[in-house]
Amino acid sequence: MMKLTEALSTLEGFGWSYVATILMAGVVSYLGMFTVLRRIVFTGVALAQVAAAGVGAAFFVADHPRVSPALARFAATHGATVGSFLLTLLAAFGVRIRPSRERAGGDAIVGLIYVMSAAAAVLLVWRSTRGLAELREILAGEVLLASGGELALLCVALLVVASIHAVNRKHFLLVAYDSEFARTLGIPVGRTDLLFLATFATAVAFALRAGGLLLVFAYLVIPALIGLSLGRRLGEATVVGVASALGASLFGYLLAIVENLPVAQSIALVMVAIYLIAQPIRLSKPLMAIARWGLVASGAASLALVLWFAPGLVQGTEWSGDETVEETHEADEHMHTAADLLARARGHLRGDGSVQERVAAVRTLGALGGEEELTDLLGAMADDEFLIVEAAKHALSRYARRPYGRGQILAKATGDDPELATHAARALAMNGDPDGFDLLMNALGRDDTPVFLKEQVISELRTVTGQSFGFEAFGDDDANAAALEKWRTWLEQNRR
Amino acid sequence: MIDDVSFTVESGQFFAVVGPNGSGKTTLLRTILGVAQPRRGKVQVTGRLGYAPQRKSLDPIFPFTSREVVSHGLFNTKADELSAQGRIQRTEDALESCGVLGLADRPFRDLSGGQKQRVLIARALVTRPETLVLDEPTNDLDVRGEHDVMTLVDGLHQSGTTVIMVSHQLHVLARHATHIAFIQDRRHLLGERDEMLTPERLEALYGVSVDLGTGRPMAPPA
Numbered sequence: 001m002m003k004l005t006e007a008l009s010t011l012e013g014f015g016w017s018y019v020a021t022i023l024m025a026g027v028v029s030y031l032g033m034f035t036v037l038r039r040i041v042f043t044g045v046a047l048a049q050v051a052a053a054g055v056g057a058a059f060f061v062a063d064h065p066r067v068s069p070a071l072a073r074f075a076a077t078h079g080a081t082v083g084s085f086l087l088t089l090l091a092a093f094g095v096r097i098r099p100s101r102e103r104a105g106g107d108a109i110v111g112l113i114y115v116m117s118a119a120a121a122v123l124l125v126w127r128s129t130r131g132l133a134e135l136r137e138i139l140a141g142e143v144l145l146a147s148g149g150e151l152a153l154l155c156v157a158l159l160v161v162a163s164i165h166a167v168n169r170k171h172f173l174l175v176a177y178d179s180e181f182a183r184t185l186g187i188p189v190g191r192t193d194l195l196f197l198a199t200f201a202t203a204v205a206f207a208l209r210a211g212g213l214l215l216v217f218a219y220l221v222i223p224a225l226i227g228l229s230l231g232r233r234l235g236e237a238t239v240v241g242v243a244s245a246l247g248a249s250l251f252g253y254l255l256a257i258v259e260n261l262p263v264a265q266s267i268a269l270v271m272v273a274i275y276l277i278a279q280p281i282r283l284s285k286p287l288m289a290i291a292r293w294g295l296v297a298s299g300a301a302s303l304a305l306v307l308w309f310a311p312g313l314v315q316g317t318e319w320s321g322d323e324t325v326e327e328t329h330e331a332d333e334h335m336h337t338a339a340d341l342l343a344r345a346r347g348h349l350r351g352d353g354s355v356q357e358r359v360a361a362v363r364t365l366g367a368l369g370g371e372e373e374l375t376d377l378l379g380a381m382a383d384d385e386f387l388i389v390e391a392a393k394h395a396l397s398r399y400a401r402r403p404y405g406r407g408q409i410l411a412k413a414t415g416d417d418p419e420l421a422t423h424a425a426r427a428l429a430m431n432g433d434p435d436g437f438d439l440l441m442n443a444l445g446r447d448d449t450p451v452f453l454k455e456q457v458i459s460e461l462r463t464v465t466g467q468s469f470g471f472e473a474f475g476d477d478d479a480n481a482a483a484l485e486k487w488r489t490w491l492e493q494n495r496r
Numbered sequence: 497m498i499d500d501v502s503f504t505v506e507s508g509q510f511f512a513v514v515g516p517n518g519s520g521k522t523t524l525l526r527t528i529l530g531v532a533q534p535r536r537g538k539v540q541v542t543g544r545l546g547y548a549p550q551r552k553s554l555d556p557i558f559p560f561t562s563r564e565v566v567s568h569g570l571f572n573t574k575a576d577e578l579s580a581q582g583r584i585q586r587t588e589d590a591l592e593s594c595g596v597l598g599l600a601d602r603p604f605r606d607l608s609g610g611q612k613q614r615v616l617i618a619r620a621l622v623t624r625p626e627t628l629v630l631d632e633p634t635n636d637l638d639v640r641g642e643h644d645v646m647t648l649v650d651g652l653h654q655s656g657t658t659v660i661m662v663s664h665q666l667h668v669l670a671r672h673a674t675h676i677a678f679i680q681d682r683r684h685l686l687g688e689r690d691e692m693l694t695p696e697r698l699e700a701l702y703g704v705s706v707d708l709g710t711g712r713p714m715a716p717p718a
Contacts, residue, residue, distance in 0.1 A: 036557070178568070180549055183530075184547045185572045187571070231559065234559050
């Protein structure tokens, strides 16, 4: 098992991702206290699902043939963030408009919004390989793979939310506790509630893009339950709840690194464990006091690590995820650790580790790897395990969006190895790259492309274009050549 | 909704609003408090109002202490009007005047019904209002709780606070109110307690004979 010091060094390698997670833990778990106190937990889940639908809507617009190129470009680059934010905001305001209790309860409307957005999220991206991978990522969540842009936006959005709450906390609390009394004091209850919901929707929408549905929901609910279990007053419950989220994030990260597990699920389960342990502790006041201090200390430790990492991060260390990992300028010691991590991941992927270990290895290679690891990622596209192929697709999709990433994949796609070249072409096509489609067509036309690969390519091209023109892996050469020509023409006409 | 409401509550009165469910008592109260706006006309209030709602409207999931609940009353008092120390003192004074200072650091949700109601009255009093507005303060209280709350309200009334109170409990009003308004069928009728709480008027209001001693319907003759 990896030693704690090694784990901490590795954690430093995921510096920005860790900082964003800690910020998310602090702000979302703070909002979670309101969620639990106002009894709007289900609203939180529904809003998170709406945010996922917003991402789906962005991919739908980006891939729709009738959308103008400018709008499609905007949707492809910023649409997921803008779409999820706007839709979540709209839904947050929508849940305030409720029919009378006689006709339907408020929770029924929230349920309607949940079902509608859950279904829409999948249907909107159904024909988009890229969109499906992104949606799956959101639903499962993996903060380690969040892109630099997502983490930067998350930090800005959460700081704005935190500032609004710092100014309006008392208003939000009084309106939630006793809105009628708040009205008699002259507080604009409707506007205050809308502002609260806007901050709630903002935090959920941005956190969801970076951390995934599970982590956001876990932060919304469990820390508040821990705080309310161990805190004697609201202020104390809030501090203990937020501290438990911070501490659980640190321990969840370390657990994930040491055991090579997904981060979001590890953090969520650490929080659940704290909650379960807190229940018998509630029976003893001295133990409750010890638990409170313990959680506050763990929260302080997680914040201290942020401060510890800060100098390195500020001096040019970069966001984990897409664009900057390969341009790392960290100290030699850290480089050694990152290299170790990559070597370990390669070992897991090539060896006979469990599917989970190999999926985690693909994610690590995708987040930290460079050109050398690209071959491993492309090789993983041919794995027998569906989950590993999906993880590789996702990692490659993100790799293609790095600076130089596309060029490196393109070089592999035009290389001599037909299998590697085909996988590289698939990776480009998944990102809607026109060269990727051309290269896939070439792969179909090559005699040395293995038949099983041709079948995969046909299936993917059919998914993306909705056409096949009768091309068959075992088909007649002349018929296939004609079908290929039709396919090229179709792509040419429908390409943006 | 009520039509053509026009009345004046004089300083020092204990003014009760009585009526069947759905008659518009709460709407009238909300209009007096400025929470709801009348479609026509206006409500003129002289001096500050302090409001104590029904304690059941407060969600017990919030772990506020009694002290915190009372301090909510000073929420809109600006820092230049009252210092931080002044706020603490004012909160403790209000708790003490309602006999609940000893419960200041107890969770509000753990208090008995009567204690909760007294804490809510302390919250209403923390701004030192001239008029206290109470919404069904003795509903569902046991005999001791009802006695404690009404003794407190009566003491405040005796010391010069004007009281406006909505209640179903006629036996309570019979002992404490000075003036009563009946609200029924979108109309209102008001007068001094003794001229309002007659068997005939109560029967006309509720459609059954009412025993003023208990506030419940008369038992049918054996």
